[in-house]
Amino acid sequence: MKQNSEGLEYNNSTVKMVIGRFRKHKLAVASLYFLCFMTVLAILAPIISPYDPNKVSTSFSAPPSLAHWLGTDQIGRDMFSRLLYATRISLFVGFATTVISTVIGVVLGLIAGYFGGIVDIIIMRITDTIMSFPYILLVLVAAAIFGPGLWNIILILGFVDWPGAARLVRGNVLSLRETNFVKGNIVAGMPNRYILFSEILPNTIGPILVYATSVFAITILDEAALGFLGMGVQPPTASLGNILNGAESITILTSKFWLWVPAGVIIILLVLSINFVGDALRDAIDPSAKE
C-alpha cells in the first residue's frame, strides 16, 4: 500500500509483489491449497459422494467400515456423503454472507467517508448501534423471527456482519481523500461516482480483502454455532453445525465419535486455514504494518 499511496491502482507489478510476499508464508500457501481442495470437493459433492446424503439405510449408527468410510448416523445415512454436502453448504453460507456483508459495508463506508457531514454521522451511528448488540443474540433473534433456513441464515448473517467493513473502508477513504491524486480528480471536476469506484475503491481493495477473509472465517464459525443450537440450516439438509447438534446426546458423545469428531475437525481446519491465508495476505499487501 505504501508505495502506491500516491499512485494509481494495483498494477501488474504490485500484484506480482504481493503474490511473491504471500508465497513466503509456507503455512498460508499450504492453507490455500487445502481450501482449494475442499472447495473442489464441495463443488463436486454430487459426483464424488458414494451415497445420497439423505438416503436412509438399515445400518443404523454403524462404525466406519469399507462400505461407509465414516460410518452411518442414527437413521443409517452415510456420514462421508453427509460431510461432503455439509462442507458444501457451510462454505456456501460463508461465501455468500461474506459477499453480501462486504458489499453493504464497502458501499456504506465509501459514502460515509467520502461525503462526510450528516450522511457520515447517520451511517456511523447506525454502525455503532448494530455493533453494540451482542452479535450472536441479534442473529439468534432474527433466526427465531424469520425462521431458520439456508437463505434466511445467509441474509441474517450478511445484514449483521457489515459494520466492521463499513468502518474500515470509511477510515481508508478519509485518508485517501487527502491524497493529491484524489484531490486532483476533484479539482478536475470528475463525477463523484468515478472518483469513488474508479479511484478510491481500487486503492482500498487490499484491506477489504483481508477483512473479508476474517468475515469468511467468522461466518463459518457462526453457522456452525447456529446449527449446533438448532437455529441454523435445518435438517435433513446437512451442515457442519447441525451434524454436531447430535453430539448433545451423551451416547453419541461418548461412544460414536464418527458422528461428531469429523465435522468438528473440518470446521477447525477450514477456519484455521482461512485465518492463516488472511494473515499472510495482510502481511503481503501491507508489509510496513508488520504485526
Add this chain to the structure above:
Amino acid sequence: MIKYIIKRTMIAIPVLIGITILDYAIMSLAGSPLEMMIGPKTTEAALEAKAIQLGLDKPFYVQYFVWLMNVLRGNLGYSIKSYQPVSQIIGSHLGPTLLLMGTSMLVGLAIAIPIGIYSAVHRYTKRDYTLVTISFFGTSIPSFFLSLIFIYLFTVKLGWLPSSGIKTAGGDEGVADLIWHLIMPVLILAISIAGSNIRYVRSAVLEILQKDYVRTAKSKGIGRFLTINKHALRNALIPIVTVIGMQIPMLFGGAVIIEQIFSWPGLGLITMNAITGRDYPVIMGVALLTAVVVLLANLITDIVYALVDPTIKY
C-alpha cells in the same frame, strides 16, 4: 477534558436511541402480544378491549414512546411464559453471567498478556511464530466443539470435573464447589479470549518497542526487565484496553453458547430458553441491557483512553 467527555456522551446518545428503536422494532416484528394471548375462547370484543388496554390502537410512534417511558422507569415488561417481570428475571440471572464472563476475561488476559509480550520481545523467531500459530487455534476452534471435547475428556473419561450447573445438587454450596463448576466453562471461554488477544498484545508491544523512548531506556542500561515492564508495557496497555472494551459483545455471545452447554444459570441460558420459547419481552430485555452495557463500556474506554494518553486531542 470535560468538553471531550461531553462530546463522547453526545455521540453515545443517538446510538442509545438507535438501540431502543432497533430493540422495539424487532420486538414488533416478532408479532403483536395479542396473537400470543389468543386462546380457543377469546372473543373479538375481548381482544379489542385488551388492545385498547395495552395501547395497541395507538400509532406506532406513540406505542414506542410509551414503551420507552416504561423502560426508563425500569419496567421492561413481563415474560409471556412465566408472567414474571423481565427486570426481575434479568436481575436474578445477572450474577452468574458476570461471574463467568469476568473470570474468563481475567484468565484469558492472564494467558494472553505474558505470551503476547514474550512473543513481541522475541519477534520473528521460531518461538514467536509458534506462539502466534497456536493463538490462531484459539480463535479457530468453535467454543462448542471444544466444550464437547472437554466434557468427553474431563467428565466422561476422567470424571474430574462436573459438566453442568453452578453447584452440586444437594451438596455443599461453598466457594470450592463453585470454583469446581467454573473451571471448564471459564477455561473454554478463556482460550478463545486469549487466542484473539495474544496477537493484539503482541502487535501493541511491538509498536511500542520501536519507539525512541524505549530505545533510550534500553541504552541507559537499565536492563531488559525494567525496559519492558516499566516503559514498554505501560504504554502498550492503552491500545489493549480499547480492544478489550470492544470484545464485550463478543464475550457475551460466547457466554450464550457456553451457558447453554454447561447449563450455567445465567443470562445466556434464559435468553436461549426465551429464544426457543419465543418469549420476546425477555429476549429484548436482555438485548437492550447488554447493548446499553456495551455502549457504556465503550464510553468509559474512550474516557479512560483520553485520561491515560495525553496525546489525544479533545
